[in-house]
Amino acid sequence: MTTNTFRLVQLTDLHLLADPQALYRGKATRSSFLEALKLACRLNPNLLLLTGDLAEDKQPATYQWLYQQLEASGLAWQWLPGNHDQPELMNELKPSDFYQQTATWQILGLNSHWPSHTQGQLDSRQLTKLKEALTNSKPLLIALHHPPVKVNSEWKDALALENAAAFWELLKDKPQAKLVVFGHVHQAFSCYKYHSLNLATPATSIQFTANTDSFSLSPRAKAALRLIHLKPTGYFSTRLIYFPNP
Ligand SMILES: [Fe+2]
Secondary structure (H helix, E strand, O other), X not given: OOOOOEEEEEEOOOOEOOOOOOOEOOEOHHHHHHHHHHHHHHXXXXXXXXXXXXXXXXXXXXXXXXXXXXXXXXOOEEEEOOOOOOHHHHHOOOOOOEEEEOOOOEEEEOOXXXXXXXXXXXXXXXXXXXXXXXXXXXXXXXXXXXXXXXXXXXXXXXXXEOOHHXXXXXXXXXXXXXXXXXXXXXXXXXXXXXXXXXXXXXXXXOOEOOOOOOOOEOOOOOEEEEEEEEOOOOOEEEEEEEEOOO
């Protein structure tokens, strides 16, 4: 690996609660997040990226606890909101969208939170950010919470990105849009659309059963984080690293 490879670690769908003893669907989500964070630190990424559904209870104390853990990690990090989040509370601590450039790549984090909806939506401000990034020919990684593609689960596909057509209209002629990474579906998934590899990552909390038309949990499925290497040539590699969550 050359020294210019940029290492990104994605964590998603933490579903944390303010009460340290509380469980989310039977899972101690603080413990599973801390396990993921410990593993992420060992990977020493250039950026730790959290793609939404951070606070199940939308409480200020939950975001403050998470912020403290992330700051204490010593890693550079960014977060994006999911449908379960409260972007205004996140923004009080750190912006809930971002754009940054590495030596050879662009990384754009979009806010797809649609108030009062489980579905996601990119508002005109977010679409403008995407358009601006696409004026640059450097390879682009786009991160957001909601999938802009179907994942072969009828119930979950109905809760994805509402204006995915507008998203793809901007990307379809842009070969630099190489990667789209998201959460929301609590399972691994990948597919190509136009020039972009679309990737979903399992949750750090609980997993949903893949390829089903109605909701069910997959209690034996392991949690995972995603490691992405953005290479100076414009190529990339990625893998999931599974871990047992307590
Ligand atoms: Fe979630």
